[in-house]
Amino acid sequence: MSIIHKDIAAIRVDYTLNELSEDQINPDPVVQFEKWFNEAIHAEVMEPNAMSLATVSTEGFPSSRIVLLKDLKDNGFSFFTNYNSRKGHEVVENCHVALLFFWPELQRQVRIEGLIEKLPSSDSDEYFVSRPKGSQIGAIASPQSKTIPNRAYLESKVDEVNRQYADQDVIDRPQHWGGYLVRPVAVEFWQGRSSRLHDRLLYTKVSDSWKITRLAP
Numbered sequence: 001m002s003i004i005h006k007d008i009a010a011i012r013v014d015y016t017l018n019e020l021s022e023d024q025i026n027p028d029p030v031v032q033f034e035k036w037f038n039e040a041i042h043a044e045v046m047e048p049n050a051m052s053l054a055t056v057s058t059e060g061f062p063s064s065r066i067v068l069l070k071d072l073k074d075n076g077f078s079f080f081t082n083y084n085s086r087k088g089h090e091v092v093e094n095c096h097v098a099l100l101f102f103w104p105e106l107q108r109q110v111r112i113e114g115l116i117e118k119l120p121s122s123d124s125d126e127y128f129v130s131r132p133k134g135s136q137i138g139a140i141a142s143p144q145s146k147t148i149p150n151r152a153y154l155e156s157k158v159d160e161v162n163r164q165y166a167d168q169d170v171i172d173r174p175q176h177w178g179g180y181l182v183r184p185v186a187v188e189f190w191q192g193r194s195s196r197l198h199d200r201l202l203y204t205k206v207s208d209s210w211k212i213t214r215l216a217p
Contacts, residue, residue, distance in 0.1 A: 015107040015192025020199035022212065029187035029203040029210060033110060034072055036189070040103045052100040053079070055090040063090065064100075070127060076183040077112065078119055080127055082144035084176045091116045097182060107192035114184040124178035129170065137161050139177045188215070 003009050026032040040048035049069040056062050063086065071078040077099060082088060091097060099112040128136065141157040148154055165171050184205070191199040200215040 014194050015198070016194050017107045018191055019193060020189060020191035020201060022201065022214070025189070025201060025212070027210060027212070029184065029189075030072065030074060030076070032189065032203075033187065036103075036106075036108060036110065037072070040106060040108075043103075043105050045103045045105045048101075048103060050101075051077075051079075052098075052102075053087060054098040054100070055087050056094050056096070057090055058093050063087070069101075070179070071123075073181065076114065076181045078123070078179050078181045080124065080177070080179045082139065082142070082177050083118075084146075085144040087145075091180070099182060109190045111186075111188040111190065112182065112184050113186040114182040116180050116182050119179035119181050121178065125173050127179060128173035128177065133165075133171070136171045137165065140171075140174050193217070 026035065037048060047068070050066050051069055052064045053067045054062055054064040065087065067079045067081060069077055070080055095115050095117065097114060097116045099110075099114070101110040101112075103109070128139070131139075137158060141161040142154065143157075184203075186205065187203040189199075189201050189203075193199055196217060198217040200217060202213050202215050203210045204213070
């Protein structure tokens with residue numbers, strides 16, 4: 001079958017901004033990620049902490065969505081969400097997940113494969129209290145991933161919760177909302193290069209250390 005939308009097929013960008021070699025990188029992928037992340041912030045990348053989280057259903061179907069990195073720890077990457085959401089249910093059944101960061105302004109991406117676990121309640125409490133009140137209200141009001149009849153239903157739930165907490169400066173974290181930590185077992189740093197001959201360096205966890213290999217583009 002011939003290509004129908006040749007205008008789409010013709011879209012391409014030649015990547016020429018940078019390169020990535022073995023002598024440039026840190027032996028620890030989390031330290032290397034922090035370096036690239038700080039460069040993304042300095043480059044004023046739009047939402048540099050936006051990452052795609054991929055999970056797998058019990059039927060074997062992968063599902064991905066954008067979530068926001070909220071902490072970078074020595075042992076992994078953390079974010080916060082509704083435990084009763086689709087992703088929350090899927091990680092209970094399968095703790096193997098993948099993350100993807102894409103920073104087009106730097107022609108870079110980082111792929112992470114790892115094991116996910118809940119953060120301690122104290123971490124979730126600390127982050128929840130730091131959120132704007134509107135975000136706290138939304139976390140309580142929204143039955144994330146559940147079918148709702150219309151937008152008005154959601155807005156009425158928000159109004160209801162707003163009234164409930166109208167006189168409260170401090171709102172306790174709901175038990176259905178909290179954080180996760182993704183402990184990486186593989187991290188790939190991808191730097192775009194000309195003619196699609198990209199640089200790809202893969203860190204693979206071996207016991208307590210990391211093995212670094214180069215992948216063909």
